[in-house]
Amino acid sequence: MALYSEKVMDHFTNPRNVGVIENADGVGEVGNARCGDIMKIYLKIDNDVITDVKFETFGCGSAIASSSMATELIKGKPLSDALALTNKAVAEALDGLPAHKLHCSVLAEEAIKKAVKNYYDTHGIEYDASQFPDCEHCEHCGG
Amino acid sequence: MNVYADNAATTKMSSIAIEAMLPYMQTVYGNPSSLHTAGQEAAEALVKARETMASLLGCEPREVYFTSGGSEADNQAILSAARIGARKNKRHIVSTAFEHHAVLHTLKKLEREGYEITLLDVHDNGMVSAAEVAAAIREDTCLVTTMYANNEIGSVLPIAEIGAVCRERGVLFHTDAVQAAGHLDIDVQAQNIDMLSLSAHKFHGPKGVGALYVRKGILITNLIEGGAQERGKRAGTENVPAIMGMAAAFADACAHREQNAAYMARLRDKLIAGLSQIPHSILNGDRDSRLPGNVNFCFEGIEGESLLLLLDQKGICASSGSACTSGSLEPSHVLLSIGRPHEIAHGSLRLSLCPENTEEEVDYMLTAIPEVVAYLRNMSPVWRDMVEGRKEFIIK
Numbered sequence: 001m002a003l004y005s006e007k008v009m010d011h012f013t014n015p016r017n018v019g020v021i022e023n024a025d026g027v028g029e030v031g032n033a034r035c036g037d038i039m040k041i042y043l044k045i046d047n048d049v050i051t052d053v054k055f056e057t058f059g060c061g062s063a064i065a066s067s068s069m070a071t072e073l074i075k076g077k078p079l080s081d082a083l084a085l086t087n088k089a090v091a092e093a094l095d096g097l098p099a100h101k102l103h104c105s106v107l108a109e110e111a112i113k114k115a116v117k118n119y120y121d122t123h124g125i126e127y128d129a130s131q132f133p134d135c136e137h138c139e140h141c142g143g
Numbered sequence: 144m145n146v147y148a149d150n151a152a153t154t155k156m157s158s159i160a161i162e163a164m165l166p167y168m169q170t171v172y173g174n175p176s177s178l179h180t181a182g183q184e185a186a187e188a189l190v191k192a193r194e195t196m197a198s199l200l201g202c203e204p205r206e207v208y209f210t211s212g213g214s215e216a217d218n219q220a221i222l223s224a225a226r227i228g229a230r231k232n233k234r235h236i237v238s239t240a241f242e243h244h245a246v247l248h249t250l251k252k253l254e255r256e257g258y259e260i261t262l263l264d265v266h267d268n269g270m271v272s273a274a275e276v277a278a279a280i281r282e283d284t285c286l287v288t289t290m291y292a293n294n295e296i297g298s299v300l301p302i303a304e305i306g307a308v309c310r311e312r313g314v315l316f317h318t319d320a321v322q323a324a325g326h327l328d329i330d331v332q333a334q335n336i337d338m339l340s341l342s343a344h345k346f347h348g349p350k351g352v353g354a355l356y357v358r359k360g361i362l363i364t365n366l367i368e369g370g371a372q373e374r375g376k377r378a379g380t381e382n383v384p385a386i387m388g389m390a391a392a393f394a395d396a397c398a399h400r401e402q403n404a405a406y407m408a409r410l411r412d413k414l415i416a417g418l419s420q421i422p423h424s425i426l427n428g429d430r431d432s433r434l435p436g437n438v439n440f441c442f443e444g445i446e447g448e449s450l451l452l453l454l455d456q457k458g459i460c461a462s463s464g465s466a467c468t469s470g471s472l473e474p475s476h477v478l479l480s481i482g483r484p485h486e487i488a489h490g491s492l493r494l495s496l497c498p499e500n501t502e503e504e505v506d507y508m509l510t511a512i513p514e515v516v517a518y519l520r521n522m523s524p525v526w527r528d529m530v531e532g533r534k535e536f537i538i539k
Contacts, residue, residue: 012449013456018522033525036446036466036474036489040524056524060448060467064522101467 004061005095011065016072019054026119030110037063037104039111041071045119048079055111062094062101069093070108079119082112083131145458146504150345150436151294151322151495152462156388157347163391164349167384175381176370185383192390199397200339200356201330208355208363208373209386213321214245215366216340216355219377220317221249221288223363224338225258227315228285234258237279237287237314240480241265241295246288246319247476259283265480269298269428277308286315291323295464295477295493296428297437299327306335315361321345321353325396326404326434331356341393343385347497348392352385403498404435410496410505414438417509421516423529423538427478427491436496441478441487443538444526445519450492453515459508464491486525487537 004012021042031038037059044052053075055067070090074082087105091097097105113132120127147155167188173181175189190204197204210216221236228234238250240262250260261279263271276287287309292299302318309316317338320329325346331339338361342353357363369378396403415426415438423443442450447463454461464475466489473479474488483491494508520526528534 009452012452015522020527029524033486033489034484035472036485038524056522056527058444058523058525059446060465061452063446064449 003098004065005097007069007093007095008062008065008097011068011094012061015055015064015068017054017068017075018056020056021052021054024054024115025123026115026117028111028114028116028118030114031059031107033058036060037107039063039067039107041067041111041115043082043112043115043119045079050074050077050079050082059104059107060101062097062104063107065094066090066097066104066108067111070105070112074112079116082116085109085112144504144507145460146500146508147460148494148496148500148504148508149460149462150497151297151434151493153344153350154347154497155499156344156349157392157395159395160343160348160388160392164384164388167387171383175383176372188383188387189381192386195390195394196354199329199393201332202356203359205374206356206359208357208377209381210340210353210355210377211351211382212344212353213243213319213340213342216342216353217243217245217288217317217319218249219355219363219366220338220340220357221246221253221286222366223357223361224286224288224315224317225253225256226364227362228258228283231285233283233285235261235281235284237261237263237276237284239263239265239271239289239300241269241293241477242288242290243294243319243321246290250288263289267482268430269293269296269477269481270432271300271305273301273304273308276305277312280308280312280314284312284314286317288317288319291318291320291329292327292434292437293428293477294322295475296439296481297322297434297495298428299323299432299434301432302336303334309337310335322434325393325400326436328400331358337361343389343392346392346396348389349385352382352389354389399498406498407435407496407500410500410502411436411438413502413505414494414508417505418512421513423536424516425487425538427481427483434495436500438494438496440492441483441538442490442492442516442520443487443536444523444529445490445516447489447491449519450490450515453518454492454511457511457515459511462493462495464493465489484537 024042025045026043029040042054057067087109090105173185175186193204324341339356344350427439447465448467478488
């Protein structure tokens with residue numbers, strides 16, 4: 001289908017890092033089944049480095065592709081890279097998304113940041129809260 | 144294997160329709176409004192096509208207007224009835240919540256002009272009864288418009304009964320028969336239909352052409368002003384090849400209607416039985432009062448667009464009512480109208496058959512669809528939450 005780039009179709013039909021990490025160090029879930037997409041990211045963290053990452057996604061082709069690409073972009077990278085990840089970087093790595101699908105890349109960014117925040121919270125690590133998006137109340141999911 | 148199972152979206156043109164069109168592109172290409180022989184031959188062809196359509200609908204040729212398709216016919220029928228109503232100070236219209244957007248958006252437009260619109264609720268099996276229509280009719284009702292068969296979930300409404308109620312109460316009755324024409328019985332006299340819309344490409348005719356039946360004596364309003372075509376009610380040089388293709392396709396569909404319906408219903412029932420085996424799935428639309436080629440399911444825990452894309456990878460063309468396939472944030476208004484929650488409506492799949500579909504194709508779909516559903520569920524956090532008991536299943 002010409003709706004999506006070849007990159008999107010590749011990550012959609014052969015998604016990387018699908019699954020669950022048992023006893024993950026950080027878990028982040030964003031989205032809303034009512035809106036038709038939910039992303040859940042699992043992180044394994046060692047010495048501030050993301051040693052493993054998995055995702056589960058309920059959503060459209062671009063939601064699955066965005067999750068897959070986002071996990072690839074942070075796998076093996078320091079946490080600071082995950083915190084610096086932007087939806088724009090995810091969309092660009094996929095050679096672009098249709099305008100009405102850009103929110104999928106936003107969800108991917110938010111899911112990863114939420115998982116990092118969860119890691120900080122559950123491990124008693126102090127952090128600057130302002131670096132995390134307020135994804136509970138964004139326009140897309142409506143809280 | 145390639146399977147085209149999206150015949151409610153559009154159909155492949157039949158060779159009968161194509162052959163009926165060719166002469167009107169290659170040799171009889173005159174303008175039917177021209178006085179010369181080339182034009183008059185085209186005009187005669189139009190007369191024949193109109194007679195064909197009329198005889199199949201059970202009306203007179205002068206009650207048939209050719210349009211650009213179902214949407215134009217719906218618009219013209221509804222706006223005409225509204226204008227007639229306004230002259231008698233009647234500005235109330237009864238319809239249903241699960242009409243096609245060609246109807247719903249036209250009604251919205253009238254609402255902004257001061258008309259009052261009653262959209263009847265649809266039962267969870269996709270039905271609306273004649274008694275419910277009767278109860279909604281008021282002194283100032285100028286039109287009842289309900290579809291004959293729903294384009295998404297395939298439920299077939301009791302059109303003749305609704306028509307009888309409207310006739311008794313003296314209210315104009317229009318039906319959007321776009322999904323029904325060529326597939327279900329139509330007799331505008333017996334069914335008390337005052338206006339009816341149909342579209343050629345839903346029964347193996349060409350795209351961009353349709354027809355509006357209007358009972359004689361009902362004064363319709365032009366949407367397009369200009370020349371005197373269609374008895375002055377629809378300007379613009381007639382699309383003669385398309386009209387000839389439509390008439391041929393409609394005649395062919397009606398001639399084989401019962402045998403085609405029986406054949407498709409058998410394939411449909413096999414698909415319904417097979418897909419019902421998928422856990423936490425539910426059929427949308429009435430089981431019995433249903434278009435012969437329509438199958439529509441919701442599968443819990445997955446989203447429709449990814450389902451369609453993966454089926455497309457396996458060569459299966461289908462459709463869904465998910466928000467992502469509609470280009471909006473809302474899933475199908477039809478699925479919401481029958482009470483499916485948003486979560487479930489996003490995971491819908493429509494298969495719509497034609498007589499060219501085969502048993503082998505059905506068997507292939509019955510292997511491919513459960514595989515894709517299972518694959519997507521396996522990566523769905525919603526599904527995992529339900530399987531592991533953190534969330535209740537909505538579809539038991």
